Amino acid sequence: MFRLANPNRFMNWSGKLLPWCAAATAILLGLGTWLALFVAPPDYQQGEAVRIMYVHVPAAWMASFVYAVMAISSAVALIWRHPLADIAARQSAPLGAGFTLVCLVSGSLWGKPMWGTFWVWDARLTSVLVLFFLYLGYIALVNAFDEPTRGNRAGAILALVGAVNLPIIKFSVDWWNTLHQPASVFRLGGPTIAASMLWPLLIMALGFTLFFVTLLLLRMRSALMAAKLRALRIQQSQSLAA
């Protein structure tokens, strides 16, 4: 981990890795979409609408996975002052917010034909909505400072506070929901899902993960380049002044 901490070395290996990641993402997402739309059978109850699942479920997984990535990078940044961890945490936040939004929107579009409404105050939906606001709070905080390092440090603390709070919020929302409405409507075809549906789902999930990795590497690289550019500009203006 520490050997890879050097930004120059990171630029080197990530530049080599990036095209492979991008190609794998394109293949997996293409294959997954084809399987999901044409090969997987329609559900006996939900009909064709079940195909929304192949976007919705991986997005939901990614929503929490990216928050975990963010929290772990923040911890690493706070403990070891790892220069890349700061950038990784900061750059993954908008991606996580994006996945959460995709999850919410696709869930709402799925909810309309299935439950007859765009939104239900179901425990799961509510906790995803709260997660979305945690992302937004983090993004707002890291961008609220004039010096980027200050924003990174503050953001790292907030990400960890959020990570401690997420289980509490999740638990309390579950508690609240069971008080208000007895049975949850949200049930993903039961615990057993047919293999013909599971495979496309897993391929899509892997595709989403690689998509995140590709975008994260791309964003980290451009953040590093932007920092270098800023340093060069300052150097240039100083030498001009001198």
Add this chain to the structure above:
Amino acid sequence: MSKFSLLVARDLRLALRQGGDAAMVIGFFVLTVILFPFGVGPEPQLLQRIAPGIIWVTALLAALLSLERLFQADYEDGSLEALVLLPLPLEAQVLAKCLAHWLVTGLPLTLVAPLLGLLLHLDLAGYPALVLGMALGTPILSLLGAIGAALSLGARRGGVLLSLMVLPLYIPVLIFGVAAVEAESAGLAARPHLLLLAALLLAALALVPFAAAGALRQAVE
């Protein structure tokens, strides 16, 4: 007098002499609650049904409104940098500041809440749970808010930022606070909800000082 109580006394004195902090929070609380009957209509049944929710949500907002005062003045006039140098751990200072903040905001809110319950026809059985819940819940609001207030020091648009950061963290307090009152008025025990609030308070007391002190350190660095 120990350093801890000195710090509490200093903050209380500042809050009371500069005046109107507690009064402003209470004013906001009462006024906002009074807006609801205009918004939803004066039927007693409806008001009784939503009274716990109105009171708790408004208390949350009132607490949020006062958070900016927690560290902002000290940060602006530079006394925060002096406080960091005190031989009292920054974590303990955070607790002292939260205590002072709670005494001027959370405690008055707790005391006024039953009066507002009266205005909203709150079920008679719900009052003890409301007051106890507020007494346990408002310190959590001050503590969690301290993290947000410390993090947003020196940030642009601090106020809006603060609400975006802190309100999602307040959701558990809101849920258990309202659930306690509703359980009592439905003839169930409020005890589990109050115990959960107490657990949240203890966890916040144990963990928040470290996060908030970390945030303060990076703010004065």
